[in-house]
Structure formats: C-alpha cells, structure tokens
Amino acid sequence: MAIKSLDDLRKIKESAKQATSARHESGTQVIVGMGTCGIAAGARTIMTAILDEISKRGLQNVSVMQTGCIGMCQKEPLVDIVRPGEPRVTYGNVKPEDVPRIISEHLVNGRILSDLVVAKI
Amino acid sequence: MEKLARAHVLCCGGTGCSSSGSKEIIPAFKEKLAARGMSDEVKVVETGCHGLCELGPLVIVYPEGVFYTKVKVSDVDEIVETHLIKGRVIERLLFREPATLASVPDYDDIAFYKKQHRYALVNCGHINPESMEEYIGAEGYEGLAKALSMTPEDVIAEVKKSGLRGRGGGGFPTGNKWQFTRNAAGDKKYVICNADEGDPGAFMDRSVLEGDPHRVLEGMIICGYAVGADEGYIYCRAEYPLAIRRLQGAIKQAMDAGLLGENILGSGFSFTIHIKEGAGAFVCGEETALIASIEGRRGMPRPRPPFPANSGLWGKPSNINNVETFANIPSIMRDGGDYFASQGTETSKGTKVFALTGKINNTGLAEVPMGITMREIIYDIGGGIPNGKKFKAVQIGGPSGGCLPEQLLDLAIDYESLTKAGAMMGSGGLVVMDETTCMVDVARYFLNFTQDESCGKCTPCREGTKRMLEILNRICDGKGTEEDIPLLESLAKSIKAGSLCALGQTAPNPVLSTLNFFRNEYEAHIRDHKCPAGVCTAFLGYTITDNCRGCGLCKKACPVEAISGEVKAKHVIDPEKCIKCGACQAKCPFKAIDKG
C-alpha cells in the first residue's frame, strides 16, 4: 500500500508489530542468518535442510525466514528458533546434520540443545 | 489399507549404527511391541544415516521426534514401557541434557555482546532485510517522518547536536558537511552514499547494506531533505552482489510505498535513489574519485577545493557520506541528537562499529561506544588470542592506518587518540596479530596493496610506493642493508607531502608505524638475517627430525617433490627443491618437521 502520511506509517508499524507478535503467539519461526558471512559458512545448505525437514515432517504454522549478519561471524551459520510465547533462541556453528535435532528437539518439543545454543533474546 | 500408527520408532540402519549394534535393536523393538500387543499402534522403521554415527545407534520416536542416542538392546524395554506406553521421555538416553530457557544466557549477557551498544547495527540479524514492513515495525522511517515535520535547518542542527562524525575514516563532522551543501548555490543537488568499502579487513558497511538496507535509504532521504537534494546515488562495490540485490529490492519497496519518489509522506519533498556499481578500484573510496567514477570516467582524485559540497557530481553541489554514517541518521532524528551525544568521548560521540578479524577467538562485528579501550575490544569482546599464542599488535585503519602494540592497549579509542598514536580510525577494521605474524611482512603487504591501487596521478605516490615496496621485498628476502630503514623513512615523508589524496598521504603509515613500534624486527631481518616470527621464507628451512616414522604423508603433500624416503624410514627434504610452503609440516602427524 502507499504510505502517504505519518498516520499511514503508524498503521503499518502497528500491523507489522501485531503480525510479529501474532507469530510469536500462534506460530513458530526458524530464522537463518543469510548475510555473506553466513552463506560462506554454509547457511544456504542449512536453509535447504530446514525446509526439507519441515516438509518431511509436515509441520504446520512454521515460518522460515532470513535475516542479515548479526556480527558473530565466528559462530556462523546461525539459526534462531522462536516458539510461541518464548524468547528467540540462537544456535551457532550449525551443520546440516544438526538440523533434524534442532527441529525435532527444540522446535517441536521445546527442548533446547545445550551443545549448540549460543544465547537468547 | 494399513492402519494408521499412533507412533513411529525410527531406527538408524546406516553403516555406522549397524556396526554399533542397531541390527539387533529393530527385532528387539518388534518383539517387545508384539508382546505388549502394540504392533498395530507403533510402527518400527529402519532409516538411513543421520550423520551422528559416533552417537549411534540412534532411535527417534515420533510424533514427538525425541532423539535417543547410544541405544542398546537392553534399553528397548524401557523405551517401550516408559516412552511409548507412559509417554515419558527418557532423559538419560537423550543426546545431551536439554538446556532450560533459564539456563540459556541472554544476548546481553554473553561476553561478545556485553560491552556492545548496538545503534547503527540495531536491526542487523534481527529483522528480515527483505521486508520493509519489518523495518517499519522496528521504528523504521519514523526518523524520516519526524525530519519532514521540521525545517531543513533544524534537521541539520539536530545532526550537529549529535556530534556525529564521518564513519568512513575522515571523521569530518557530518552536520557541518550537510550545512556546506545546503549553503551551496544551485537548484540541483545530489546525495551520494559511499558504499565502496575497500579497506581490507572492514566489512561493517556490507553487513548494514545486507542486513538493514532500508536504514541506509532512510538516512539518505533525510539528508536529501536537509541539504535540498532530490536525487541520490549509492556507489557500491561490485564485490558485494548480495548487498546490491538487497538495496535494489529495498529501493523498489520504498518507491512502491511512496517513501521514495514524489511528495514523500505528503510533505511536498521528492527524492529518488540510484545504484551505481563500482568496478574495482580502491581509490574510488576517495570522494572526488568516486564522483569521477559515477560520471563514467577513470576514478582519479582531483585537487580540493572546490569541495564536492560546492562542485560535486556533474559540477553540482553534492553531499557524500559513507554507509555507517547514514545508518546512524534515522535513530538520531528519532531519538534526538542529545541521546547520541551522551555516548562516547569529548570529541568523538556515539558508537563505532569495528570489524574484528585476524588472530582472535571471536571474529565479527562489534559496535561499541567511543572511548572504549582496545584491550576491552580484543579481550572482553573478542575473547583474546587463539591457541595460547601471545598478542603482538592490532592493525587499525587498513592500508592508511597503523598498528598498536601491547603497551597501547589501554588507550581510550577515539579519532584523535588513534591519530596521535600513529594509527587512524579509518573505517574501523581491526586485524589482530600474534607472535607468529611478521610486522615487516605486514608492512610489505599493505605497501603491495597501495602500490597496486595507486591511480598513478601523483608521481610521489605512483613511483614512491613502488620504491618502498622494492625495499621491503629486499628486506624480507634477506638482502636488506643498513641504509634501507632511513631510505624508507625519507621516501615516506616525500610521499605523504606530495600526494593529492588520502590514499597517497596515508600509504606510508603502515611502514612508519611498524618502524616506530617494531624497528627491532626490521633490524633482525637486515642484521641477523632472521625473521623473528618465522614468516619470511628466505630465512626458513624445513628439516625432518628423528620423530619421523616414514608414513609418507609429507612426501605426498609436497608440491615440488622435494621430499624422498622409503616407507617406514626417515624421510629427507632437499633444500634445493624446497619452496618452503610448509605443506609438509601441516600434514605431519608426528610433529617431525621443524621450521627454522
């Protein structure tokens, strides 16, 4: 939509915030760091593995998104998991073979993988 | 039709798991389930390899997707009884004890982020860079809305109040720069974003462009309004294809939404932005060279004045700022200049993004308040030097900068203190060096770079850097003489004095700074024919010691067939053939190859 005034901008802001919080309440998100660093460290393979795993399991209400470089190059590739009502949890140095575990243990069952976790927001 | 099973038990039948005993696990499950009359409810499936062979045999139980590792036949009973019948997860067989949310540290509590203050980078890694809505949801374009409700003079006053200085290296006060362009006579003015991040070792601009492109656009639009320009250019390196793609997407979204184009937010102000791809020339980071390049010419600097603020792109008044500078503008407008100015030192306000690389544990981007010490950045945020090595120096400011040794680590960093120490802020690339880095080799590395990137216009820069490089090559090759050091110093002086742009004026800095702090390394090369760090190959030789077991790996690794020896007998290196690449040493499993 066209933003013609400050009011329009505020409306979009509110709806964007609502959309984000609605996602927080009802759905789960997987967010992959897809800056050049992330991609160089293998983020694209990780993204494919995540999409595969989600479709293999037929998981509903999961959105897979990308974000830019958060600045922790040493720990790329980085994957964040957000479950309804919970903080965003970041995993680092993720390898394709870690993806099934992250999806099944954390995304589906809420058990955080202590060996890969970096921090939460 | 097969009955729908309520649960699935997946047993890995890959080679790794089979060899650790999964073959017996599948029949054991089937037997136990049959005994409990659950054969119809629970399906046992053999799967392919999960790639976690060292933890095999693996068993995964669906629908929960619980991952059990190192499962033995004796565990099968418990899995069926406790998990499949009672629905309780067996913690002891889990890959590791799961962490609780409470036990996971907050971002703000982990060492890497604790001392950071994310202002320009606030959205990077947090929002989807390809969604304008997410940017708006994170207070995006509010700074623009606020700016458009003010007079251009007030916008400039706010930027001045913030104390923001150019983040590209020069450190010129941004508000003053805007004022010059605003005051310049002419109807047509331009805003240019310098995204030609060429300093080797700096990548904060790329991160912002890739991670938060709308922030840069918003900064440029605000600048356009303040200086009275209606057109903007982003000059971005072609080496950043992802950044260019994200910028193109962001510009299109902003155009479609009316945040770029005619009559933005009903204010009557109009602004458009184009992208120009750089074509690979470091000197184009210099503003007059950058303008020449946008105009389609060889990117060579010209004398200033006139400054671009008066005569820039196609002779029109133009305001040039770098990416990080523009990225600070939206928040300064939104929060007010005072908030920004509350961080930092007397002369350098706000935060600065540093790119932390080289011999350091946590490589990455650190945005910290000005005035922090290098020690805090390297040890608290960067986690120190890896592999138990000793810190030697940190190089700051790229090819224009210098290095800071151990004794200057407690210096509070701002534009002035760094210049005083013989280094410079530059774009904020920090390359950490340890005891295995040769400072003469580092100086040579930078001279090689500037010599290659000199545009050739000024003779002292074109010829002088070449001569300096020859001397450094000579020293690294073991052919240096006592006169070489004073000769380097005298050349450095002439190049600094006789060059038009910052590239030449600062090109000798890496040499002067290493001469200042590490003169003994130069002297060791010249007098003792030694490279104390063990880098310069002219002084090196590789020999095989008695630890050799004759495995032959070194022989295979050698690219020039300099190693000979029978299997299970000690090998030897032919020093005539050896090119001192070190490939053999890297391969040797017995640490039987000495360098020295």
Add this chain to the structure above:
Amino acid sequence: MGEKFAEKDLVKLDGVLADLGSQKGTLIPVLQKAQEIFGYLPREVLVRISEKIKVPISQIYGVVTFYAQFHLMPRGKNIVRSCQGTACHVRGAKGILAELRRQLGLGEEESTTKDLGFTLETVACIGCCGLAPVLMVNDETHGRLVPDAIKGILDQYR
C-alpha cells in the same frame, strides 16, 4: 564485426545500448553489461559501444584499463577470486592461492586454464573477514578454508 560473436549476443548488446546509451555517465554500466554478455570486452565490442554512445575509443580504453573489473582477454567459465585481504593474509591466504594454482595447473603468471574452465584472480577484500581465509567462485563465497578443501570446492564447478 567478425563472425566470432553470436548474433543473439550482438542483439543483446544493441538492446543494452538502446536502454542505457543516452543516460548521463553511462559508460561504466554499459561496459559492465557488455562484459556480462560476452564474458570479456573484445575490441570489436568496444568499437561498437564507442560509435553508439559517442565516447572516443581512447577514453573507453582508459576506463577499461583503469578498473580491475574489466577484461580485454577471454575468461574462464568460472571465476575464482582468492581474497588477499589483511585478515586472509594473516590467516594463510598465500597457501590457499598456491593450492588453487596447483589444482588448476596454473603458473605464476597465468590466470585462465587452457580449457577456459576457470579464471583465477586475486581480490583485495571481499568483506568476509570473519571467516578468513575466503574465496569466491562466481557469486558464491566459501570461507574457513584450508588447502585441503580447495579440490572439493573446485570440483563442484567442474
């Protein structure tokens, strides 16, 4: 123009010239597009550009030879850029470059393989210093390199 260029490529070039030819400061974008089409900038192409956008060939030659991005000689199907940035330098970029030369069978002064499969270049910095040493093949970046990984990476593009 000779027969060595495909008709469809020349049509594409004319399309680019029609699109961009009249814009201010168009020379560099036109050269970038032309190089995308032909893989390099042959003399005949430069002459055609000169005639269409009315910029003297001498000036075009000056621009082409100034910027590292432009090439007057044919290049390989895949472009390998070995990063020589500071962070890569201190973390062993020289060894990576040597291994690339070895795997591609290129001598010190050579840059393109005989079968035109690969062109090897160095680049000052690709801004991926956190994962040094790094290299780029076409638009893909590969990081945390060790010499042993080079063969596997090149094989993906063979």
